[in-house]
Amino acid sequence: MGGDNAPEEVVAGAVAAVREHGARLVLVGQAPRIRQQLDLHGVAGEIPIVHADEALGMGEGALASWRKPRSSVAIACHLIRQGRASALVSAGGTAGVVATSRLRLKGQQGVMRPAIAVALPTRPRPTVLLDAGATSDVRPETLVQFAALGTAYAEITTGLQRPRVGLLNIGSEPGKGDKVTRKAYELLSSGQPGIEFVGNVEGDQLLSGVADVIVTDGFTGNVALKTMEGAVRMAFGELRASLSSARTARLGAALQRRQLRELRDRLDSETYGGGVLLGLNGTVVIAHGAAGARGITSACVLAQRLAAGAIVDRIRDHVAATRTSRFRRQHGEKEQPDPGQP
Amino acid sequence: MGGDNAPEEVVAGAVAAVREHGARLVLVGQAPRIRQQLDLHGVAGEIPIVHADEALGMGEGALASWRKPRSSVAIACHLIRQGRASALVSAGGTAGVVATSRLRLKGQQGVMRPAIAVALPTRPRPTVLLDAGATSDVRPETLVQFAALGTAYAEITTGLQRPRVGLLNIGSEPGKGDKVTRKAYELLSSGQPGIEFVGNVEGDQLLSGVADVIVTDGFTGNVALKTMEGAVRMAFGELRASLSSARTARLGAALQRRQLRELRDRLDSETYGGGVLLGLNGTVVIAHGAAGARGITSACVLAQRLAAGAIVDRIRDHVAATRTSRFRRQHGEKEQPDPGQP
Numbered sequence: 001m002g003g004d005n006a007p008e009e010v011v012a013g014a015v016a017a018v019r020e021h022g023a024r025l026v027l028v029g030q031a032p033r034i035r036q037q038l039d040l041h042g043v044a045g046e047i048p049i050v051h052a053d054e055a056l057g058m059g060e061g062a063l064a065s066w067r068k069p070r071s072s073v074a075i076a077c078h079l080i081r082q083g084r085a086s087a088l089v090s091a092g093g094t095a096g097v098v099a100t101s102r103l104r105l106k107g108q109q110g111v112m113r114p115a116i117a118v119a120l121p122t123r124p125r126p127t128v129l130l131d132a133g134a135t136s137d138v139r140p141e142t143l144v145q146f147a148a149l150g151t152a153y154a155e156i157t158t159g160l161q162r163p164r165v166g167l168l169n170i171g172s173e174p175g176k177g178d179k180v181t182r183k184a185y186e187l188l189s190s191g192q193p194g195i196e197f198v199g200n201v202e203g204d205q206l207l208s209g210v211a212d213v214i215v216t217d218g219f220t221g222n223v224a225l226k227t228m229e230g231a232v233r234m235a236f237g238e239l240r241a242s243l244s245s246a247r248t249a250r251l252g253a254a255l256q257r258r259q260l261r262e263l264r265d266r267l268d269s270e271t272y273g274g275g276v277l278l279g280l281n282g283t284v285v286i287a288h289g290a291a292g293a294r295g296i297t298s299a300c301v302l303a304q305r306l307a308a309g310a311i312v313d314r315i316r317d318h319v320a321a322t323r324t325s326r327f328r329r330q331h332g333e334k335e336q337p338d339p340g341q342p
Numbered sequence: 343m344g345g346d347n348a349p350e351e352v353v354a355g356a357v358a359a360v361r362e363h364g365a366r367l368v369l370v371g372q373a374p375r376i377r378q379q380l381d382l383h384g385v386a387g388e389i390p391i392v393h394a395d396e397a398l399g400m401g402e403g404a405l406a407s408w409r410k411p412r413s414s415v416a417i418a419c420h421l422i423r424q425g426r427a428s429a430l431v432s433a434g435g436t437a438g439v440v441a442t443s444r445l446r447l448k449g450q451q452g453v454m455r456p457a458i459a460v461a462l463p464t465r466p467r468p469t470v471l472l473d474a475g476a477t478s479d480v481r482p483e484t485l486v487q488f489a490a491l492g493t494a495y496a497e498i499t500t501g502l503q504r505p506r507v508g509l510l511n512i513g514s515e516p517g518k519g520d521k522v523t524r525k526a527y528e529l530l531s532s533g534q535p536g537i538e539f540v541g542n543v544e545g546d547q548l549l550s551g552v553a554d555v556i557v558t559d560g561f562t563g564n565v566a567l568k569t570m571e572g573a574v575r576m577a578f579g580e581l582r583a584s585l586s587s588a589r590t591a592r593l594g595a596a597l598q599r600r601q602l603r604e605l606r607d608r609l610d611s612e613t614y615g616g617g618v619l620l621g622l623n624g625t626v627v628i629a630h631g632a633a634g635a636r637g638i639t640s641a642c643v644l645a646q647r648l649a650a651g652a653i654v655d656r657i658r659d660h661v662a663a664t665r666t667s668r669f670r671r672q673h674g675e676k677e678q679p680d681p682g683q684p
Binding site: 061095136137168170171173176177178179181203204205206207208216217218219220222224225226227228229230231232233234235236239293303 | 343368403419437467475478479512513515517520521523545546547548558559560561562564565566567568569570571572573574576577578581639
C-alpha cells in the first residue's frame with residue numbers, strides 16, 4: 001500500500017516478479033483493492049493476500065509505527081516473525097518503514113544499530129554504500145559492524161568471496177577524518193576477521209569501483225547519496241539545455257535521444273533497486289516511493305535473493321567475528337574464554 | 343610555488359590578474375624562478391617579488407607548517423600580519439595551506455573554528471557551501487558561526503543583502519539529522535541576528551539554488567563536494583561512452599563537441615574558483631592544485647574582492663551578533679550587561 005503508485009504499480013511489479021522470476025509472494029494490504037488489481041492481471045487466487053486495514057502515509061515518520069499497529073508494513077513484519085515470510089518489500093516512506101520494522105522485527109542479536117544498504121551503479125558490478133540513513137549518530141564500533149553487514153550483503157548480491165571494504169573519509173591517508181572515522185579506521189585496519197579492509201575512500205571515488213562495500217554513518221551516507229542523485233540530475237538537465245541551445249547540436253540530440261534515455265535510466269536512483277535495511281530479524285527492502293512496476297519487481301527479486309542467501313544468519317556470523325568487544329562487554333555478552341588460560 | 347603547475351601557470355595567472363583585473367599582487371617564492379617567468383611575460387620589475395627559500399610539497403600536511411617556517415605560504419602569512427598584504431592565494435595542498443595559515447594567521451577573535459567556503463556552480467548565482475573540510479568535528483554553535491561566516495562571504499561575492507542560509511541535513515523537517523545538526527537547527531531557527539535561516543537543505547538540493555549559503559561540518563561538506571565532482575565526472579564519462587558506442591550517434595557527437603566542452607568546463611571544479619579559508623586574521627584563497635593560469639587568475643580576483651569587501655571585519659560583526667553565548671562564556675568573553683539592569 002506504500003508509495004506514490006500503490007496499489008496499481010506495486011501489484012503489477014509483484015505479478016511480474018512471480019511470473020518472470022518465480023518469486024513467492026504474499027501481498028499485504030487492503031484486500032478488495034489488491035484483488036481487483038490481481039483480476040486485471042488475470043492472476044486472482046494465484047497470489048495470496050493478507051488483509052491490513054491501515055497503511056502508512058508517505059509523510060509519516062517514527063510515530064506512525066506506534067499509532068498504526070495494523071499498517072500493511074506492521075502486518076508484513078508480523079508474517080516474518082511468524083516464519084510465514086522471510087523478507088518484506090515496501091515502497092512506503094523510508095522513515096515510517098524503518099521505524100515500524102525496527103519496532104516489530106527488533107534488532108538482531110549482536111548488532112548495535114541497523115543500516116540501510118544501497119547499491120551504487122558502478123561497473124562491472126554495483127558498489128554497496130551503507131548506511132544510507134538509518135543511524136545518524138554512530139560509534140567507531142558501529143562502523144566496524146556496518147562493514148560486516150555490508151560484506152554479508154555484497155557476498156550474496158555479487159557472489160564475491162572477499163568483497164573489498166572501504167571507509168568513506170575526507171582523505172586517503174590514515175589519521176584523516178573526524179574522531180569517529182579516525183578510530184573506525186584504526187579498528188578496521190587492525191584486522192577484522194572476515195572483513196577485507198582496503199582503506200579510506202573519498203567522495204569522488206564512490207562511483208569508481210575501488211571498493212565493493214563503502215561504510216559510513218547514516219548522516220554522511222544519506223547526504224552523499226542524495227548529492228550524487230542531484231548532481232547527475234543537474235548534469236543531464238544542463239546537457240539537455242546545452243543540446244537544444246545550439247542549432248547544429250539539435251540534429252545530434254535527436255539522433256541520441258535513445259542513448260541518453262538509456263543512460264539516464266541506468267544512473268537514475270529508481271532503477272537500481274531500493275535500499276535494504278540490514279541488522280533486524282528479517283530483511284526489509286525499501287523501494288523508491290516513486291517506483292513503477294519495474295522498480296517493484298527488482299525490489300522483490302532482491303528480497304528473494306537476500307532471503308535465499310540467508311542474509312540474517314550471514315550477518316550474525318560476520319558480526320560475531322568482528323572485534324567490537326567493548327560493545328560485547330557493555331551488552332553483557334561474555335567473551336569466549338581462552339581455552340589455553342588456566 | 344604550490345600546485346602542479348608552479349611557478350609557470352601560477353605566474354601566468356597572476357600576470358593576467360594584474361593586466362586584466364587591476365589586481366595588486368606580491369609574488370612569494372623562489373625569486374630567480376619567478377623573475378624568469380615574469381621576464382617571459384615582459385613584466386619583470388612591475389610585480390614585486392618576496393623571496394621564500396622553501397615551498398610546501400603537495401602531499402605535506404599539518405606537520406609541514408612547523409617544519410617549514412619559511413615556506414612561501416608562511417612568508418605570505420607574515421606579509422598579511424605585517425599589513426603588507428590583505429589576502430593570500432595558494433595552489434598548494436589544502437592540508438598544508440590550512441595548517442600553515444592557522445598557525446601563522448591565528449583564528450580571528452570570537453570565531454571558534456575556521457571553515458573553507460566553496461562556491462557551487464548554481465544559477466543564477468553560485469551557492470556557498472561551507473565547511474568543505476577545515477573542521478571535521480563541530481558543535482552546534484560552530485555551525486551557527488559557519489552560518490555567519492558564509493553570510494559575510496555571500497554578501498561580498500554576490501551582493502545580496504540577506505543571503506538565505508540552509509542547513510545541510512537528511513530530511514526537510516525539524517528533528518531530522520544527527521545530534522549536532524538537530525541542535526544547530528534549533529539554534530538557527532530560534533533566530534540569529536543577521537542570519538536569514540531558511541531551514542534544512544538535502545543533498546539533492548545542493549545545486550538547486552534553494553539557499554545562497556549551505557552550512558555543514560567539514561567532514562560532511564568535504565564528502566558532499568567530492569561526491570558531486572565524482573558524479574558529474576562519471577555522468578560525462580558515461581555520456582562520452584554512450585555517444586561513441588552508437589553509429590548514428592557519432593555524427594551528433596561531432597556536432598556537439600564544443601557544447602559539451604563548455605558545459606563540462608562550467609561544472610568542473612577547477613573553473614569555479616578555489617575554496618576560501620574563513621575565520622582567520624586574513625583571507626586565504628586555496629586554488630585547485632591542478633589549476634591552470636585561468637584558475638589562478640579567478641582565485642586572485644576572488645581574493646581581491648574579499649579583501650576589498652573587508653571580509654574579516656564583516657565576519658567579526660556577524661559572529662558577534664550570533665547567540666553562541668555558551669561559547670562566549672567558555673572563552674571568558676563577558677556578555678554585554680543590560681544597561682537597564684540595576
